[in-house]
Amino acid sequence: MPKPKQFLKETKKKSKHAPQVPTTADEYLAAGVDFEEAGEKWRAGDAAKSTRFFVRAIDCYDEGLKKFPASFDLAYNRGRLQYELTQHPKLLKELPGSLLDLLQVALESSKYALTLNGDDPDALFNTAQVLTSIVDTLNEQGSAAYNPDQPSLLLEEALKIFAQCLKQQEAAYSAFQKQLQTDNSTSVDAALDDTTIANTSSTSGDSDAKDEDQVQEQWASVIVPVSKSSILDTILAQLETMSTLYSLLRSDKLIPSIVAYAQPLVVEKLPFYVTETGQDMEAAIALAGYVSAEADAKFRLMGLDMQSYNASVQQAWKSVQLTSNASHVEGLCDRAESYINCSNTLCLSGNGNSLDCSKLRWGLLTAANQDLTIASSFKDDNNIVKIHLKKGDVELWRFQLGQAPRGLEVAAKNKAVLLKNAEKHYRGAANLSTVAVAYDSEDTQAKVKELLAKALGGNSKPLADAQTQFKEAGDILADAVEEGLVDWNQLQGLGDPDAMVE
Structure with a gap:
C-alpha cells in the first residue's frame, strides 16, 4: 500500500x-x-x-x-x-x-x-x-513495464547511497561518544574553565557588542550530534528498500547479495541502535516486512515450498503485538499487505488452484481483513481511502476462492456476503476521497470497482456503461484482471471484455 x-x-x-x-x-x-x-x-x-x-x-x-x-x-x-x-x-x-x-x-x-x-x-x-x-x-x-529493469537499478543505487549515509552517521556517532567520554573524564577541569569563561565574558557592553556577531556565527555553526534514532531511521529505510527490491526480482541472482547486505543490519546494527529510541514497534514492523519479502522471493525464485513460505510469513509477524491503537495503523496495514502478497504469490504458483493452497489463502486474506478492519476505524489516518480500497480488494479475492477452478466451500457459501462487503468498502473509499487525503485516481478506482462487484453479483449494466462514464475504467479493469480480482472469462459473462478494457 x-x-x-x-x-x-x-x-x-x-x-x-x-x-x-x-x-x-x-x-x-x-x-x-x-x-x-x-x-x-x-x-x-x-x-x-x-x-x-x-x-x-x-x-x-x-x-x-x-x-x-x-x-x-x-x-x-x-x-x-x-x-x-x-x-x-x-x-x-x-x-x-x-x-x-x-x-x-x-x-x-x-x-x-x-x-x-x-x-x-x-x-x-x-x-x-x-x-x-x-x-x-x-x-x-x-x-x-516499459523498462522492467529500471526499478531494480534505482533501488540498488538507493541501497548504495543508504550504506554511505549509514557509514557517515556511524562515524559521527562514534566520534561523539568518544568526545563524551573525554569530557566526562575531565568534567572538573571543564567546570573550572566554564567559570573562567563566564567571568571573562562579563566585561564592558562595548566588548559584548563587538563580539556579538562572532558569537552568533559560532552558534549558527553548531552541529546536532547524530542520535541512535537517526541511525535507526536509515536502517529501517534500508530494510524497506530491500523488501521492495525483493518483490521486483525476476531471477535469484541478486538474492545472495541482498541477504549479505542485510545480515549485519539485522543481526548487529538493528538490535544495538533500537535501544533507548522508543522505536521498538517501528523496528519490529520493518523487520517483519523484510523477512516476509525475503521468503516471498525465495518461494518464487529458489523453490521454497508453499507451507514453508506461509509459515515464514506468519512467524515473521507473530511477535509484532499490534493493537487497536492509532499509532499502530501503519503496522496493521503493513502486516495485511504481507499476508495479501503471500496469498497472491501462492495463487500464481503451480499449485495455485489446489484445495490446500486455497485454504492457506483464505486464512491469509481473512487475517489481512481483520487488520484492515481495525485500521479502518481510524478515520483521520492519511491512508484511510487506500485502506477501504484494499478491504474491497480482499473481499473480491476471497470471493474468487469460491469460483471455479478453486471452489473453496466457505467462499462459495458466502459469495453474496463477500460481494456486498466489497461494494460497501469501495463505496466507502469513494465517499471518503472527497474529505480525506487522497489521490485523484483513487476516487475513480473505487467507483469502477464498486460497479465490478455489483456486476459479479448479477447487475452488470452499470459496469458496461462505465467505459463512457469514466475514461480510466478500461485501465482499472485491466489491472483488476492482472491482480486476480476478476478473470477474463468472468468479464466475458458480464459483457464485451474487449470493450471494457479497451
Whole structure:
C-alpha cells in the first residue's frame, strides 16, 4: 500500500532573518526558510495558499543558486522541499506536472546537493528516499513495464547511497561518544574553565557588542550530534528498500547479495541502535516486512515450498503485538499487505488452484481483513481511502476462492456476503476521497470497482456503461484482471471484455 515516506530528513539549513532584497547566499537561505514557515502555517487550512508559499521558497533557493552555485545549504533545502511536496497529496494537487516528473526534478536537485557535499548524511538519506519514491510511483502507475529493469537499478543505487549515509552517521556517532567520554573524564577541569569563561565574558557592553556577531556565527555553526534514532531511521529505510527490491526480482541472482547486505543490519546494527529510541514497534514492523519479502522471493525464485513460505510469513509477524491503537495503523496495514502478497504469490504458483493452497489463502486474506478492519476505524489516518480500497480488494479475492477452478466451500457459501462487503468498502473509499487525503485516481478506482462487484453479483449494466462514464475504467479493469480480482472469462459473462478494457 503506497504511502508517504516516513523518514524524510526535514531539517532545514537555516541562517539569520532575511532582508527584503537578498544579496548573499545566507540571505537567500533565510528568505526561503521564511517562505517555508509561512507555507507550513497554511498547510492544514489552505492547500493552495500553502503551496504558493512553498513554491516561492523553491524559487528563492533557485535564484540564490544562480548567484551562489556552490552553496550547499541552498541546494539541500531546494531538493528537500521539492521532495517533501510530492509526499503530501493535497499539496501535490496544486502543483503542475505529474508526480513522476516532480520526483525527477527533486532527484536532480538532491544529486546536485551531493556534488557540493557528498558526505552530508541528510542529503544522502533524502536522495536515496527520492529514488525509492520514484520506484513506488513507477510500480503504481505501471510505468515499469516499459523498462522492467529500471526499478531494480534505482533501488540498488538507493541501497548504495543508504550504506554511505549509514557509514557517515556511524562515524559521527562514534566520534561523539568518544568526545563524551573525554569530557566526562575531565568534567572538573571543564567546570573550572566554564567559570573562567563566564567571568571573562562579563566585561564592558562595548566588548559584548563587538563580539556579538562572532558569537552568533559560532552558534549558527553548531552541529546536532547524530542520535541512535537517526541511525535507526536509515536502517529501517534500508530494510524497506530491500523488501521492495525483493518483490521486483525476476531471477535469484541478486538474492545472495541482498541477504549479505542485510545480515549485519539485522543481526548487529538493528538490535544495538533500537535501544533507548522508543522505536521498538517501528523496528519490529520493518523487520517483519523484510523477512516476509525475503521468503516471498525465495518461494518464487529458489523453490521454497508453499507451507514453508506461509509459515515464514506468519512467524515473521507473530511477535509484532499490534493493537487497536492509532499509532499502530501503519503496522496493521503493513502486516495485511504481507499476508495479501503471500496469498497472491501462492495463487500464481503451480499449485495455485489446489484445495490446500486455497485454504492457506483464505486464512491469509481473512487475517489481512481483520487488520484492515481495525485500521479502518481510524478515520483521520492519511491512508484511510487506500485502506477501504484494499478491504474491497480482499473481499473480491476471497470471493474468487469460491469460483471455479478453486471452489473453496466457505467462499462459495458466502459469495453474496463477500460481494456486498466489497461494494460497501469501495463505496466507502469513494465517499471518503472527497474529505480525506487522497489521490485523484483513487476516487475513480473505487467507483469502477464498486460497479465490478455489483456486476459479479448479477447487475452488470452499470459496469458496461462505465467505459463512457469514466475514461480510466478500461485501465482499472485491466489491472483488476492482472491482480486476480476478476478473470477474463468472468468479464466475458458480464459483457464485451474487449470493450471494457479497451
